[in-house]
Amino acid sequence: MVAPQRKGGRPTLKDIAYITGLGVTTVSRALNDAPDIGKATKARVRLVAQQIGYRPNRAGVRLRTGKTNVISIILNTEEEVMGMTASMLNGLAKAIGETTYHLVLTPYNLDQDPLDPVKYVVETGSADGIILSRTQPNDPRVRYLTEQKFPFVTHGRTNMGLEHAYFDYDNQAYAASAVAALTARGRQQIGLIAPPNFMTYSTHMLEGLHTELEKHNLVEVPIRNINTDSTANQIEAEILRIMMSKQPLDGIICASPHSAMAAIAAVETSGRVIGKDVDIVAKETFDLLNRFRPDLIVFEESFKSAGYALGKMVISIINGDEPSKHQMLENPKR
Known part of the structure; x- marks a missing residue:
């Protein structure tokens, strides 16, 4: 089935719905990797979206849903390249690339309060979820995001008695x-x-x-x-x-x-x-x-695996999953 002819304009969710025979809401949830949508349905919707060149209108999405379709990873600018940045971003891009979300890197430096970029993202509403690294036992960023009820995941654990989603290496x-x-x-x-x-x-x-x-x-x-x-x-x-x-x-x-x-x-x-x-x-x-x-x-x-897991986790948290369901600890392997 092909979409009905339209005069110009960009492909829409309605076009994908028409081609797949699904409802517009189902199409939207499939593109956003909603957990209640089956893998086969998600794959079919994404394939059609790719074939017809669908790109979400982010301004329109925000007006309709209040969401930005953006995930922010907050990284120290001096994070060692061999240890993290390239491989983790590769994994994150793979996880988020399967959805309508976009990944934005929000940098800060060692001389800066690490809470500042977190507050900026939350207060400006510039992302739907945040990924943090360099966690501390009593991490003010985790406390702030928990109090704000803002979706987030961490690469690393804390020791605060607060339940939050994390991926960590043992x-x-x-x-x-x-x-x-x-x-x-x-x-x-x-x-x-x-x-x-x-x-x-x-x-x-x-x-x-x-x-x-x-x-x-x-x-x-x-x-x-x-x-x-x-x-x-x-x-x-x-x-x-x-x-x-x-x-x-x-x-x-x-x-x-x-x-x-x-x-x-x-x-x-x-x-x-x-x-x-x-x-x-x-x-x-x-x-x-x-x-x-x-x-x-x-x-x-594997920082690539960590990035992929964190990407999947943060989307699940955005979609309403309990953080306690998303806590992973990787065992060392020789």
Whole structure:
């Protein structure tokens, strides 16, 4: 069936409804990935929409529904590229690309209050849902959005007693598994290049580290002057200083690929061989580190999968799902 001939103008929901034999409301809900619409129906509606070149009139949608069809991901402008941005946006784009929603990146920098961009989106009504990263145990952004009853999801957890949707990597298990892998190779002088201590996953990682070290009657060799927000030069310089000291590390756990690359450079500059004199454990966010240094101990963390899951979650929350139904924890895999 083809749509009736119209004089110019852009394709509308009515055209899709006519071609598919569905109601306009059903078509609209299918395009917005409503959970009560079947997968086959959604696929048929999207195919027709693509074939006839349908694009929603965002101004009209907002007038009719009060919605913008926009999802905002709020990212720090200094977020490490190797660790997050490209892969996560790829996953988000795939999830949101299956709907009528558009993804907008709202940036902020380290010197800025991270609550400011969140308030801007809410107060201007410039998006229907928000995706947050860099969560804190007591996160003012999560409290604000919960109080405002504004749809949101987080990449990371909090410790506030507030139910909210999240996707997180089990960093406690990662650190514990890293220690187990290092001790299995006879390593005893083990240190962690940790995330900043105000972030939730730093707490999780330290808990896993200390619990597993205690099992082996070991204590952490502290790496105090750097974290994953430090520059590569800063990390390399500090690790090199430790490696040239009287008590060098023989096992290094890295909380990010960025810190792993800097640690590798420092260890090799000190004249030591990775896999022989020192072992380094790192997160593999895409297939690079093991190609670069095959003797690394790596655990997979897929930011693309995280982005896809977060995209699906935020749309479900916008559509009225309970946040408690959308809480996912990814297990580390070697």
